Amino acid sequence: xxxxxxxxxxxxxxxxxxxxxxxxxxxxxxxxxxxxxxxxxxxxxxxxxxxxxxxxxxxxxxxxxxxxxxxxxxxxxxxxxxxxxxxxxxxxxxxxxxxxxxxxxxxxxxxxxxxxxxxxxxxxxxxxxxxxxxxxxxxxxxxxxxxxxxxxxxxxxxxxxxxxxxxxxxxxxxxxxxxxxxxxxxxxxxxxxxxxxxxxxxxxxxxxxxxxxxxxxxxxxxxxxxxxxxxxxxxxxxxxxxxxxxxxxxxxxxxxxxxxxxxxxxxxxxxxxxxxxxxxxxxxxxxxxxxxxxxxxxxxxxxxxxxxxxxxxxxxxxxxxxxxxxxxxxxxxxxxxxxxxxxxxxxxxxxxxxxxxxxxxxxxxxxxxxxxxxxxx
Numbered sequence: 001x002x003x004x005x006x007x008x009x010x011x012x013x014x015x016x017x018x019x020x021x022x023x024x025x026x027x028x029x030x031x032x033x034x035x036x037x038x039x040x041x042x043x044x045x046x047x048x049x050x051x052x053x054x055x056x057x058x059x060x061x062x063x064x065x066x067x068x069x070x071x072x073x074x075x076x077x078x079x080x081x082x083x084x085x086x087x088x089x090x091x092x093x094x095x096x097x098x099x100x101x102x103x104x105x106x107x108x109x110x111x112x113x114x115x116x117x118x119x120x121x122x123x124x125x126x127x128x129x130x131x132x133x134x135x136x137x138x139x140x141x142x143x144x145x146x147x148x149x150x151x152x153x154x155x156x157x158x159x160x161x162x163x164x165x166x167x168x169x170x171x172x173x174x175x176x177x178x179x180x181x182x183x184x185x186x187x188x189x190x191x192x193x194x195x196x197x198x199x200x201x202x203x204x205x206x207x208x209x210x211x212x213x214x215x216x217x218x219x220x221x222x223x224x225x226x227x228x229x230x231x232x233x234x235x236x237x238x239x240x241x242x243x244x245x246x247x248x249x250x251x252x253x254x255x256x257x258x259x260x261x262x263x264x265x266x267x268x269x270x271x272x273x274x275x276x277x278x279x280x281x282x283x284x285x286x287x288x289x290x291x292x293x294x295x296x297x298x299x300x301x302x303x304x305x306x307x308x309x310x311x312x313x314x315x316x317x318x319x320x321x322x323x324x325x326x327x328x329x330x331x332x333x334x335x336x337x338x339x340x341x342x343x344x345x346x347x348x349x350x351x352x353x354x355x356x357x358x359x360x361x362x363x364x365x366x367x368x369x370x371x372x373x374x375x376x377x
Contacts, residue, residue: 060089068097074106081112087120107141114147126151127158134164140175149181153188162188179221182213186227199235206231222253229259233266241266257288264294268301276301277310289321296329303336311336312349316356324359330368338375346372 068080077097084090094113098105110133117126130148133140145165152162166185169175189206193199210228213220220228225248232241241263248255260283267276280298283290290298295318302311311333315325330353337346350372354365 074109078109078112087116087122090116091125105138107138107144110138111144111147118151142175142178145169145175146180149184153184179218182209183224185209190227190231193234203231203235219251222256225253226258230262233262236270238266238270261291261294264298268297273301273305292323296325299329300332303332308337319356324357327364334368335371
């Protein structure tokens with residue numbers, strides 16, 4: 001009896017969506033088939049349209065029915081969903097089982113269905129499931145809520161929904177947010193740091209997340225603290241960024257390449273170049289190689305403060321790391337020397353840069369050389 005109900009409700013649904021496609025393919029195949037053979041082709045055998053599709057789907061349904069015998073549990077449904085390769089069929093099975101008497105989906109089946117929907121790019125299905133979960137369709141769990149937050153953070157118009165789920169987690173003793181929850185939300189906030197005005201708005205959210213994480217006793221890792229440092233540095237609240245940096249040891253975390261790059265950028269933008277140079281030296285002592293953009297902002301900042309020896313030293317360090325400054329960085333250093341009356345030094349250093357920089361082409365060299373001749377007139 002269960003098989004008959006299952007076939008009647010769902011076979012017609014799937015076959016309806018596949019009828020047009022298969023019929024079109026059949027018509028195109030017949031139209032493009034060759035008609036120049038010597039003997040006529042035998043008449044086609046009569047068959048019901050989409051008979052192949054019907055047979056395939058019927059077999060899939062038979063497999064499901066074997067798995068989902070009367071009295072099935074959420075464990076049985078979860079096993080069946082995980083073995084299904086068709087996300088649309090999985091969703092309909094999820095719906096069908098949810099409509100049966102004496103059965104209710106739990107957090108495990110909802111988690112599996114969301115993962116299937118997202119991986120299969122059935123985002124409308126996933127959005128529907130998210131709304132059901134927020135409405136209380138099942139008992140929650142931390143993995144389920146984190147999966148929902150991750151999905152919502154990846155969809156711009158669902159950004160606020162991610163925080164609705166977070167609030168739901170806070171209100172339940174069994175589903176308190178963990179480190180993954182906070183990292184997902186911090187990352188989502190940081191991705192909205194586009195300009196100063198917007199960044200300052202979302203910085204408040206980062207500060208709030210940081211405070212709540214500490215209050216909940218959640219120990220941050222290096223990645224989480226780096227995001228907090230980056231948020232403060234981007235908004236030029238560099239003292240707060242350094243404070244978070246100093247706290248890393250308290251949690252047993254070690255700063256990495258990104259930690260130092262965020263601090264150096266923030267300090268140079270605040271014209272605290274000496275401190276930026278200090279973090280750069282500490283970084284190099286630890287064996288980290290800065291990004292090209294970090295090298296260049298430090299070089300330009302040092303040159304603009306007439307600290308040319310330090311700037312030139314960083315340039316050579318950059319070249320030794322097989323990276324090349326851009327034209328603007330070179331001009332800042334070389335033309336800065338000219339303005340200080342050190343024209344001969346500028347010509348000499350340009351030649352040294354040319355020898356060391358295998359990436360410097362003739363065009364760049366001529367532009368820099370012409371600039372020196374112009375300033376020397």
